[in-house]
Amino acid sequence: MRYVSTRGEAPARDFEGVLLAGLAEDGGLFMPESWPEFPAAEWRALRGLPYAEIAARVVAPFAEGCLTLAELRGMTAAAYGGFSHAAVVPLVQLDARTHALELFHGPTLAFKDLAMQLLGQLFDHALERRGERVTIVGATSGDTGSAAIEACRDRRNIDIAILHPLGRTSEVQRRQMTTVLSANVHNIAVEGDFDTCQDMVKAMFADTAFRSEMKLSAVNSINWARVAAQIPYYVAAALALGAPDRPVAVSVPTGNFGNVLAAWAARRMGLPIERLIISANRNDILPRFFTANDMTARAVEPSLSPSMDIQVSSNFERLLFELLGRDAGATARTMRAFRDTGRMPVPDAAWREAAGLFRGVALDDEGTLREMRRVHAATSWLPDPHTATATYAAAHLAPEDPAIPVIVAATAHPAKFPDAAERAVGFRPALPPHLADLMRREERLEVMPNDLEAVEAAVRRHARRNAN
Numbered sequence: 089m090r091y092v093s094t095r096g097e098a099p100a101r102d103f104e105g106v107l108l109a110g111l112a113e114d115g116g117l118f119m120p121e122s123w124p125e126f127p128a129a130e131w132r133a134l135r136g137l138p139y140a141e142i143a144a145r146v147v148a149p150f151a152e153g154c155l156t157l158a159e160l161r162g163m164t165a166a167a168y169g170g171f172s173h174a175a176v177v178p179l180v181q182l183d184a185r186t187h188a189l190e191l192f193h194g195p196t197l198a199f200k201d202l203a204m205q206l207l208g209q210l211f212d213h214a215l216e217r218r219g220e221r222v223t224i225v226g227a228t229s230g231d232t233g234s235a236a237i238e239a240c241r242d243r244r245n246i247d248i249a250i251l252h253p254l255g256r257t258s259e260v261q262r263r264q265m266t267t268v269l270s271a272n273v274h275n276i277a278v279e280g281d282f283d284t285c286q287d288m289v290k291a292m293f294a295d296t297a298f299r300s301e302m303k304l305s306a307v308n309s310i311n312w313a314r315v316a317a318q319i320p321y322y323v324a325a326a327l328a329l330g331a332p333d334r335p336v337a338v339s340v341p342t343g344n345f346g347n348v349l350a351a352w353a354a355r356r357m358g359l360p361i362e363r364l365i366i367s368a369n370r371n372d373i374l375p376r377f378f379t380a381n382d383m384t385a386r387a388v389e390p391s392l393s394p395s396m397d398i399q400v401s402s403n404f405e406r407l408l409f410e411l412l413g414r415d416a417g418a419t420a421r422t423m424r425a426f427r428d429t430g431r432m433p434v435p436d437a438a439w440r441e442a443a444g445l446f447r448g449v450a451l452d453d454e455g456t457l458r459e460m461r462r463v464h465a466a467t468s469w470l471p472d473p474h475t476a477t478a479t480y481a482a483a484h485l486a487p488e489d490p491a492i493p494v495i496v497a498a499t500a501h502p503a504k505f506p507d508a509a510e511r512a513v514g515f516r517p518a519l520p521p522h523l524a525d526l527m528r529r530e531e532r533l534e535v536m537p538n539d540l541e542a543v544e545a546a547v548r549r550h551a552r553r554n555a556n
């Protein structure tokens with residue numbers, strides 16, 4: 089399988105090349121040259137298999153030419169063996185047609201573990217084969233950093249340095265990063281805000297001498313392998329609810345558009361997903377697009393669902409590329425116009441196609457708390473603030489036919505957001521057993537000023553220590 093850039097000016101690569109490169113050289117995102125399609129019999133054959141097996145078989149066509157099914161099986165077994173639920177991604181029925189797909193049984197209690205845990209395995213395998221070592225750097229406002237750290241800890245060929253804004257993450261989020269005491273993990277608390285950290289990481293990548301010296305790499309959400317690793321759970325859930333012999337719908341709380349893009353990809357592969365519902369908090373650029381072809385960036389506002397506090401959804405470019413008939417020139421022009429004017433000019437025909445498949449709705453903080461309360465009162469099951477936007481969207485935007493079940497992506501465990509839970513339902517959900525002592529564990533972090541040279545020196549010092 090080869091991958092092409094959505095902007096058409098970068099050389100095609102194979103799965104491993106795309107994994108290690110992340111972004112294409114022309115600023116575009118990698119997409120498979122063609123979509124693998126599974127006939128109905130092949131979907132049926134996956135029914136009832138363990139999750140790791142479904143994941144290996146669904147990812148296999150994307151890694152064709154780089155990894156064998158046997159190699160992938162080893163990796164998915166290792167990636168998902170540590171999850172705290174035997175089903176890995178269990179379904180919980182919320183009402184006659186709505187089912188929560190619990191994606192939070194990984195080490196950091198959010199759906200990002202499903203992709204990151206496999207990514208860690210994939211990186212290790214590729215680097216081992218090439219005899220290379222990389223330093224992964226990233227900035228986080230909370231969830232992504234801990235998922236990346238858990239995925240990379242103790243890996244022989246990887247050092248990881250994660251920058252977070254000093255004092256500006258929740259204590260649970262910080263501790264999920266800083267209590268990982270592995271020698272290859274480096275937590276840096278920067279005196280500044282999230283944008284300071286993000287700018288610092290960009291500056292490190294722009295410093296070409298430093299970039300090549302440290303072999304910098306990233307595991308951000310535009311990495312194709314992360315999208316690929318998110319397809320299997322939609323497959324597992326849809327099969328459990330009767331696909332391919334019965335259509336389903338999905339409802340996904342959306343920020344960078346990576347998770348829902350994976351559902352779109354599952355549909356493209358032949359899974360009968362009738363409708364893709366996205367939900368947002370007050371940062372509503374995506375619902376505005378799908379209801380009115382209005383993709384206009386505004387200032388980001390903080391909300392109870394911080395992982396969706398986003399205005400520019402980087403993975404949207406992949407859908408755009410498809411909507412424009414895979415015309416890379418048109419995609420590049422559209423993205424340039426968006427960057428220059430803050431408004432994305434999507435042709436009406438392309439928008440109509442998108443609007444026929446996607447629905448979107450935004451929910452403010454008060455609505456989110458009300459929805460958490462509603463679901464908990466009706467089911468005793470408590471959604472986290474991100475998931476609550478999606479249960480709300482499912483209740484309001486499901487297909488007219490009540491026989492079509494709706495799969496709600498439950499993207500985080502409610503214990504990650506105890507303050508919101510307390511406001512909504514009056515109690516703080518308990519952390520699961522494997523994290524029960526989190527607040528008493530030893531922390532390790534380095535506090536650094538907002539000074540590129542000093543932070544680069546710290547990253548270098550730490551990585552050198554491990555390189556031998």
Ligand SMILES: *Cc1c(COP(=O)(O)O)cnc(C)c1O
Binds near residue numbers: 309342344396475
């Ligand atoms: C990252 C995240 C999201 C948004 O997912 P995208 O793939 O960026 O759309 C939603 N909920 C939670 C809990 C997250 O951590």
